[in-house]
Amino acid sequence: QNPKTSGMVRQVLAEGAAGDLQKYFGSRMEFGTAGLRAAMGAGISHMNDLTIIQTTQGFCRYLEKNFSDLKKRGVVIGFDARAHLSSGGSSKRFARLAANTFISQGVPVYLFSDITPTPFVPYTVTHLKLCAGIMVTASHNPKQDNGYKGGQQVMGGDSTPLLCSGETPPGALCPALEASAQKGHGPVGMGLVEGHKDVQRDGAPLLNINKETDLKFVHTSVHGVGHRFVQLAFKAFDLSPPFAVPEQKDPDPEFPTVKYPNPEEGKGVLTLSFALAEKDGAKIILANDPDADRLAVAEKQESGEWKVFSGNELGALLGWWMFSCWKNNNKGSCALKDVYMLSSTVSSKILRAIALKEGFHFEETLTGFKWMGNRARQLMDQGKAVLFAFEEAIG
Numbered sequence: 001q002n003p004k005t006s007g008m009v010r011q012v013l014a015e016g017a018a019g020d021l022q023k024y025f026g027s028r029m030e031f032g033t034a035g036l037r038a039a040m041g042a043g044i045s046h047m048n049d050l051t052i053i054q055t056t057q058g059f060c061r062y063l064e065k066n067f068s069d070l071k072k073r074g075v076v077i078g079f080d081a082r083a084h085l086s087s088g089g090s091s092k093r094f095a096r097l098a099a100n101t102f103i104s105q106g107v108p109v110y111l112f113s114d115i116t117p118t119p120f121v122p123y124t125v126t127h128l129k130l131c132a133g134i135m136v137t138a139s140h141n142p143k144q145d146n147g148y149k150g151g152q153q154v155m156g157g158d159s160t161p162l163l164c165s166g167e168t169p170p171g172a173l174c175p176a177l178e179a180s181a182q183k184g185h186g187p188v189g190m191g192l193v194e195g196h197k198d199v200q201r202d203g204a205p206l207l208n209i210n211k212e213t214d215l216k217f218v219h220t221s222v223h224g225v226g227h228r229f230v231q232l233a234f235k236a237f238d239l240s241p242p243f244a245v246p247e248q249k250d251p252d253p254e255f256p257t258v259k260y261p262n263p264e265e266g267k268g269v270l271t272l273s274f275a276l277a278e279k280d281g282a283k284i285i286l287a288n289d290p291d292a293d294r295l296a297v298a299e300k301q302e303s304g305e306w307k308v309f310s311g312n313e314l315g316a317l318l319g320w321w322m323f324s325c326w327k328n329n330n331k332g333s334c335a336l337k338d339v340y341m342l343s344s345t346v347s348s349k350i351l352r353a354i355a356l357k358e359g360f361h362f363e364e365t366l367t368g369f370k371w372m373g374n375r376a377r378q379l380m381d382q383g384k385a386v387l388f389a390f391e392e393a394i395g
Contacts, residue, residue: 002049004088005042034368035149037138040084047146048087052094052136056101059132059150063107067131074108076124078116079136080225080291081251082146090253091115091136091146098134098148115225115251117292118149122373140262140289143255151370210238216282217242220273222261223252224290243280245272255290263287263296264394266308270298274306294394312348315390319351322388323358336360340379342372342389351388360387369395 012020024043029036029051036055040047063070077099083090092115099109110124121133138145217234219242221227227249234241247257255261263269273285277300285298285306298308309317319341326339339360341351344367355362361384365371372389379386 002088004086005048005050008042008087034139035135035147035151037141037145037147039144040082040087040089040146041144042087046087047094047148048089049093049097052097052148053101055148055150056098056134059134060102060105060107063131064105070131071106071108073129073131074110075102075132075134076110076112076121076128076130077102077134077136078112078118078121078124080118080138081115081223081253082136082138082143082290083253084144084146089146094136094146094148095134098136117225117229117288119293121149135291137291139291140260140264140294142260143253207238213239215284216240216277216280217284217286218245218273218277218280218282219243219286219288220245220248220263220270221251221288221292222258222263222269222290223248223250223255224261224288224292225251226288226292229292230286230288242286243276243282245276247272251290261290263289263294264311266296267306270296270306270308273298296394311390311392311394312350314394315343315348315392316350316354318390319354319388323354323360326385326387335385338384340376340384340386342375342386344368344372344391347390347392351390367391 009021009024012024024041024045026045028044029038029047036047038045038047042048044051063075067073077095079091079095081091083092095111099111102109110128110130112120118135118137118139121135124130125133132151135149136146137149138147141147217239219227219230221230221244227244231241231244257272258269261269267274270285270287273287276282277285283300285296287296287298288294295314296308297314298306301307323339323341336359340363341355341360342363342365343349343351344365346367349362349364352362352364363375365375369389369391372391376386376389
């Protein structure tokens with residue numbers, strides 16, 4: 001029913017372009033460790049209205065089978081700033097379609113009113129005790145892509161249920177797009193950001209140090225959603241706001257200043273950040289990817305050169321910091337038997353070395369945060385304290 005994608009199909013049919021038709025309908029998208037990702041465009045091989053609706057139908061049916069109280073608790077849906085003019089697709093549009101699909105089945109939906117970082121979705125699932133969350137994003141992929149991260153604790157990594165309705169006509173389950181604003185909950189707005197107050201209370205002993213530091217930071221959101229939230233985070237911890245790279249601070253689906261909007265690329269993505277840091281005398285650069293679930297860090301060395309930390313190095317530093325804070329607040333060794341840290345099999349095992357020295361537990365999981373998240377949840381349900389988990393891909 002989308003005139004732009006249907007027009008794309010009609011055009012290749014009229015031109016007899018069998019190769020393009022094969023690209024549109026040759027194979028279905030498949031779920032990977034990052035969820036569902038593909039270019040926005042026509043056909044079952046691409047991200048579009050139809051594939052979003054069908055995927056959401058499958059997810060809804062899966063949740064109905066696994067949560068008897070789904071229609072009481074509901075789901076949350078967030079989205080980034082991606083958009084694709086030629087196909088009419090955008091993260092916001094796809095999020096509304098997904099919301100409308102759930103609503104048509106009587107499932108309450110908490111739909112974010114504006115672009116949001118990916119981590120806010122799982123936070124909302126926990127905070128509001130919802131059944132599941134969806135984030136429409138392609139994270140750090142090229143500009144033509146979009147994606148669909150949908151999940152609760154999908155144990156064993158089985159995403160087959162999410163595709164079970166691939167042949168179902170969407171019209172029976174999804175009313176008009178405009179109806180999505182007429183039912184259900186939400187939207188979830190900036191009130192959710194108030195969650196930073198809980199973090200501020202936990203970090204209260206550090207606030208005096210933060211107030212007195214003369215350390216300067218530069219931050220780039222790489223044309224994504226992170227700018228506003230990083231500014232709020234610095235304010236919450238009584239730090240002077242970071243200098244924002246002006247060319248990259250506002251959301252822009254074209255990502256005009258970078259070839260790939262992935263801070264994991266290192267210096268190639270940080271060129272503008274280096275220039276701003278040199279101009280303003282900042283010694284540390286922080287860079288988020290477009291959906292703000294990755295963090296790159298660079299530090300200016302005494303030699304004047306910039307060191308970009310690897311994901312393994314950041315994991316070591318953050319793991320050490322989390323354990324140091326825990327030790328300061330938990331004197332004695334009796335609780336160490338219940339303390340855990342995690343990393344995936346492709347990541348450094350430095351946390352294992354620290355665990356052997358300090359006496360807490362370390363566990364390794366398969367690649368992907370769903371594995372670490374599921375294991376962390378299992379441990380917390382057993383009364384264990386999971387301090388930290390990381391993967392080498394700066395996440």
